[in-house]
Amino acid sequence: MNIDQFTEVISACRFCFMCRHLSATGMVSCRESDTPRVRALIADTVRKYPEKLADADFTDAVYRSDLAGANRFHCDGYHDGKGYDELGLQLALRRDIVDAGKEPEAVKKLADEFEATASWQVAGSGDLLYFLDRCTAETPAIAESFGRLATKKGVAFRTVTGGCIGKVLRVLGYTERSKAAAKKFAAFINNLGAKTLVVSNPAAYDALVHDFAEYGVALNVKVMHSSEFLTGLKLDFKRDGETVYELKSDFLKNYGRNALYAAELLGQLGVKNETFGHNDEESYTAGEGAVVLQQLHPELVNMLAARVAEKAEGLLVTASPYTRKVLAETGLNILTFEELADRKTR
Numbered sequence: 001m002n003i004d005q006f007t008e009v010i011s012a013c014r015f016c017f018m019c020r021h022l023s024a025t026g027m028v029s030c031r032e033s034d035t036p037r038v039r040a041l042i043a044d045t046v047r048k049y050p051e052k053l054a055d056a057d058f059t060d061a062v063y064r065s066d067l068a069g070a071n072r073f074h075c076d077g078y079h080d081g082k083g084y085d086e087l088g089l090q091l092a093l094r095r096d097i098v099d100a101g102k103e104p105e106a107v108k109k110l111a112d113e114f115e116a117t118a119s120w121q122v123a124g125s126g127d128l129l130y131f132l133d134r135c136t137a138e139t140p141a142i143a144e145s146f147g148r149l150a151t152k153k154g155v156a157f158r159t160v161t162g163g164c165i166g167k168v169l170r171v172l173g174y175t176e177r178s179k180a181a182a183k184k185f186a187a188f189i190n191n192l193g194a195k196t197l198v199v200s201n202p203a204a205y206d207a208l209v210h211d212f213a214e215y216g217v218a219l220n221v222k223v224m225h226s227s228e229f230l231t232g233l234k235l236d237f238k239r240d241g242e243t244v245y246e247l248k249s250d251f252l253k254n255y256g257r258n259a260l261y262a263a264e265l266l267g268q269l270g271v272k273n274e275t276f277g278h279n280d281e282e283s284y285t286a287g288e289g290a291v292v293l294q295q296l297h298p299e300l301v302n303m304l305a306a307r308v309a310e311k312a313e314g315l316l317v318t319a320s321p322y323t324r325k326v327l328a329e330t331g332l333n334i335l336t337f338e339e340l341a342d343r344k345t346r
């Protein structure tokens with residue numbers, strides 16, 4: 001089983017409660033089964049009794065997680081620069097459930113729906129490609145702002161629109177199908193002969209940089225998150241010292257440790273970036289890491305969004321189009337980096 005690669009994690013986490021506050025789902029549901037400790041106990045039980053992969057309560061708990069990965073770097077067992085990879089264990093558990101054919105019907109349906117969207121179109125001209133994934137496209141203001149900022153610096157770009165590049169399939173536990181989608185997307189991109197591929201959605205960025213590398217799928221372009229691209233434009237901003245509260249992306253902060261450009265861009269914008277919530281460890285993304293939690297468990301996402309709303313004041317800013325969409329739906333004042341940069345350009 002895939003979880004056999006995580007025996008050390010299972011042993012460490014199954015009797016440890018030190019990072020329970022870093023499970024955003026657990027914080028809003030108040031259910032023990034939504035904590036890292038109980039997810040490790042589930043994995044431990046499944047190793048002893050593989051037939052338990054079919055236990056509906058178990059699979060339900062596994063697919064309720066927000067997958068923020070906040071405990072990766074704030075683990076009580078933190079050592080040699082690394083915490084126990086409880087996130088890796090969760091994803092392995094999902095793969096085992098799928099391999100056994102015991103995933104919930106809603107998960108199967110969602111995987112089929114996303115896989116069917118794996119086709120793309122391209123428009124415009126230029127060496128630079130801007131990938132507008134389905135989630136980002138749901139908020140047209142993001143791509144509009146990106147376009148205005150690039151044009152201001154005379155950067156010509158082609159927009160690639162379309163669906164599944166494998167992230168949702170991977171998150172749900174369908175590794176081989178995820179790999180196939182990644183290969184198909186890489187072939188499409190490589191055929192365009194561009195130099196750079198910029199993407200606004202950190203989930204897509206994580207797929208292109210980390211998942212594709214793990215699959216051995218090569219992209220013949222430099223991949224950049226939009227925060228890196230916009231930082232490099234060195235635009236002239238108003239620098240009015242407005243107070244903002246950044247909701248840090250799970251993918252940029254916890255998956256790849258590459259949120260540096262986000263901080264640099266906010267510095268260029270001259271805003272005062274205040275810490276949101278209780279501390280800098282928790283995830284306030286409303287489930288960004290789980291990518292499709294809103295489709296699987298809308299009630300949980302509503303609770304996660306309400307928790308952010310309780311603490312929100314002033315202008316929120318995020319790198320994540322997912323978080324922006326979910327929180328804007330609750331009426332919160334929230335912008336992506338593209339929109340904020342566009343608003344502050346002279």
Ligand code: SF4
Binds near residue numbers: 013016074076083
């Ligand atoms: S990830 Fe670390 S802090 Fe969290 S349950 Fe496991 S050992 Fe404890």
